Amino acid sequence: MPSPRPAPVQLVIVGSVGLDTIETPAAKRTDVLGGSASYACAAASFFTRAGMVGVVGTDFGEDYFGIYRGFGFDLEGLQIREGRTFRWSGVYEANMDNRRTLSTELNVFAEFMPELPRHYRSAPFLFLANIAPALQLRVLDQLRRPRFVAADTMDLWINVALADLKKVIRRIDLLTLNESEARHLTGERALIKAARKLLGWGPKHILIKKGEHGAVLFSRRSTFLMPAYPLEEVHDPTGAGDTFAGGFMGHLAAGGQVNETALRRAMLVGSVVASFNVEAFSLDRLRKLKPRELARRVKEFKAMLRV
Amino acid sequence: MPSPRPAPVQLVIVGSVGLDTIETPAAKRTDVLGGSASYACAAASFFTRAGMVGVVGTDFGEDYFGIYRGFGFDLEGLQIREGRTFRWSGVYEANMDNRRTLSTELNVFAEFMPELPRHYRSAPFLFLANIAPALQLRVLDQLRRPRFVAADTMDLWINVALADLKKVIRRIDLLTLNESEARHLTGERALIKAARKLLGWGPKHILIKKGEHGAVLFSRRSTFLMPAYPLEEVHDPTGAGDTFAGGFMGHLAAGGQVNETALRRAMLVGSVVASFNVEAFSLDRLRKLKPRELARRVKEFKAMLRV
Numbered sequence: 001m002p003s004p005r006p007a008p009v010q011l012v013i014v015g016s017v018g019l020d021t022i023e024t025p026a027a028k029r030t031d032v033l034g035g036s037a038s039y040a041c042a043a044a045s046f047f048t049r050a051g052m053v054g055v056v057g058t059d060f061g062e063d064y065f066g067i068y069r070g071f072g073f074d075l076e077g078l079q080i081r082e083g084r085t086f087r088w089s090g091v092y093e094a095n096m097d098n099r100r101t102l103s104t105e106l107n108v109f110a111e112f113m114p115e116l117p118r119h120y121r122s123a124p125f126l127f128l129a130n131i132a133p134a135l136q137l138r139v140l141d142q143l144r145r146p147r148f149v150a151a152d153t154m155d156l157w158i159n160v161a162l163a164d165l166k167k168v169i170r171r172i173d174l175l176t177l178n179e180s181e182a183r184h185l186t187g188e189r190a191l192i193k194a195a196r197k198l199l200g201w202g203p204k205h206i207l208i209k210k211g212e213h214g215a216v217l218f219s220r221r222s223t224f225l226m227p228a229y230p231l232e233e234v235h236d237p238t239g240a241g242d243t244f245a246g247g248f249m250g251h252l253a254a255g256g257q258v259n260e261t262a263l264r265r266a267m268l269v270g271s272v273v274a275s276f277n278v279e280a281f282s283l284d285r286l287r288k289l290k291p292r293e294l295a296r297r298v299k300e301f302k303a304m305l306r307v
Numbered sequence: 308m309p310s311p312r313p314a315p316v317q318l319v320i321v322g323s324v325g326l327d328t329i330e331t332p333a334a335k336r337t338d339v340l341g342g343s344a345s346y347a348c349a350a351a352s353f354f355t356r357a358g359m360v361g362v363v364g365t366d367f368g369e370d371y372f373g374i375y376r377g378f379g380f381d382l383e384g385l386q387i388r389e390g391r392t393f394r395w396s397g398v399y400e401a402n403m404d405n406r407r408t409l410s411t412e413l414n415v416f417a418e419f420m421p422e423l424p425r426h427y428r429s430a431p432f433l434f435l436a437n438i439a440p441a442l443q444l445r446v447l448d449q450l451r452r453p454r455f456v457a458a459d460t461m462d463l464w465i466n467v468a469l470a471d472l473k474k475v476i477r478r479i480d481l482l483t484l485n486e487s488e489a490r491h492l493t494g495e496r497a498l499i500k501a502a503r504k505l506l507g508w509g510p511k512h513i514l515i516k517k518g519e520h521g522a523v524l525f526s527r528r529s530t531f532l533m534p535a536y537p538l539e540e541v542h543d544p545t546g547a548g549d550t551f552a553g554g555f556m557g558h559l560a561a562g563g564q565v566n567e568t569a570l571r572r573a574m575l576v577g578s579v580v581a582s583f584n585v586e587a588f589s590l591d592r593l594r595k596l597k598p599r600e601l602a603r604r605v606k607e608f609k610a611m612l613r614v
Contacts, residue, residue, distance in 0.1 A: 095496060189402060190537075190538065190539050190540065191537060192537045192538070192539050193539060210520070213517070213520040213521075213534075214520075214532075214534060216534075216537065222610065222611070223537065223611045224611060224612075224613075224614075225521075225534035225535075225537065225611045225612055226534065226614075227521060227523075227532035227533065227534050228532075230497075230498060230499045230523065230530065230532065231497065231499070232497050232499050232500060233497065264613070264614050265614065268614055302614060303529065304529070304530045304531060304532045305531075305532055305612065305614055306531075306571070307531075307533075307571050307572065307575055307609060307612055
């Protein structure tokens with residue numbers, strides 16, 4: 001009997017996989033599953049067949065793989081390397097607005113060389129979560145002809161790898177980053193000016209994340225202003241941006257169309273996935289999340305935006 | 308010949324009238340027309356017949372009256388008292404986020420006793436801009452049967468006149484205040500919890516202003532999340548909240564209906580009026596604003612919110 005062909009991947013997600021130690025004013029958790037790829041893949045899996053690209057160490061326990069399998073995304077692009085998994089620890093201040101990094105151990109992530117399995121290479125959608133721009137470029141080179149590519153970045157790369165980051169920006173359809181990063185990268189204080197400058201560098205869309213204040217999608221001919229779903233309790237903000245992006249890309253990949261309406265709806269959905277994610281540590285809330293709950297909150301959120 | 312009957316007033320606005328000295332990183336202006344009633348009446352006048360209730364001193368120059376007459380609102384409720392007009396001076400920090408009060412001279416405002424002219428008393432709409440709660444109560448007592456009453460407040464009154472403020476809150480339909488004031492007044496960090504508490508005190512609607520992040524309308528059965536119109540340049544943020552509220556109440560009074568749809572549309576319109584107001588010092592931008600420009604930006608803003 002021939003071995004079964006793997007199901008085609010609609011959305012490739014490359015990013016970090018790590019074990020996080022997180023302290024909030026209410027609680028502390030040690031070595032919980034985290035990293036941008038974990039959050040984004042989990043979120044995307046509610047909508048489409050996602051394939052993870054990342055690296056873990058030989059200490060990455062069976063429990064963690066079990067969590068991944070529960071979401072049902074493709075793990076063939078997840079490398080296992082001799083050594084310890086990437087670790088991060090941080091503490092959130094009283095109102096959860098500010099977080100302080102206590103330690104970062106790159107471990108196997110320091111030597112990460114993303115390698116796409118053959119059946120990932122024709123995926124129409126690609127999300128380059130926050131990793132070194134040089135690695136993002138390496139992934140871009142391995143994809144055949146993606147229909148839509150989005151990339152995230154962070155302050156660190158603006159400071160230490162600007163030339164590579166600009167190369168990435170030239171080759172993607174959508175750049176996502178947060179408010180302060182957009183200002184830092186462009187030197188413009190007004191978001192609308194920062195976005196206009198970034199659009200000039202190549203991408204058709206700039207998606208600026210504003211945390212509890214929502215997000216804005218700047219395209220060449222239109223702007224979409226999206227507030228955030230109002231939260232009563234935030235238990236752990238870690239992964240909010242990545243679950244937003246993962247839900248956004250997953251919903252977009254599921255629809256298959258990329259147009260202004262599809263992008264706006266995908267933002268709503270991504271925002272709702274993120275609103276669930278922050279209700280508990282790590283992926284705890286998404287693991288229990290039912291499609292029915294998700295659909296209900298999307299509907300409720302839409303009603304809050306109607307004019 | 309009998310003297311002409313004054314045109315009926317649809318919206319009564321009571322608040323402060325003052326001369327402001329304002330310093331921004333770019334410029335400084337001395338004794339420009341300001342105060343919550345000035346901003347709110349100017350904004351409301353684009354939509355409805357508003358009547359001002361306030362007080363100025365004998366130093367209040369003809370130029371300032373000329374500006375008021377240009378907007379066309381009713382001035383019969385504006386008292387002129389022996390003495391100097393209320394004065395405020397403040398300075399905005401680099402990114403306009405923070406302002407510092409340099410001086411406050413109450414002058415004639417210290418003895419203000421609002422008195423509604425007869426033809427104001429049947430007005431269906433009332434906006435109690437930010438003044439002492441005791442004065443807001445005094446105005447409430449003078450109106451016959453207003454259909455819809457909104458009130459604004461500030462930290463000062465939460466600290467020094469909480470009992471009166473709570474009396475006001477019990478008698479109005481809508482309370483508007485900013486994010487930090489809502490938290491201060493209720494002791495709740497999450498806006499949704501703060502709003503729920505405030506709704507329990509009487510008003511049917513709580514409108515929380517979030518500055519450059521928009522506003523949220525909490526009603527008993529629904530929530531409306533409104534982002535702010537994205538601005539390229541802010542020349543003077545003074546009066547943003549008052550022009551928002553004035554435009555909101557003016558648009559509502561013009562429509563005559565108070566329902567969720569009308570409230571949401573009025574918020575959009577108020578937000579657009581405020582977006583113009585911050586483009587110049589004092590009422591300079593609103594004085595030049597054409598209904599056509601306003602309508603164009605409202606349309607543009609709506610397109611930015613569509614999902």
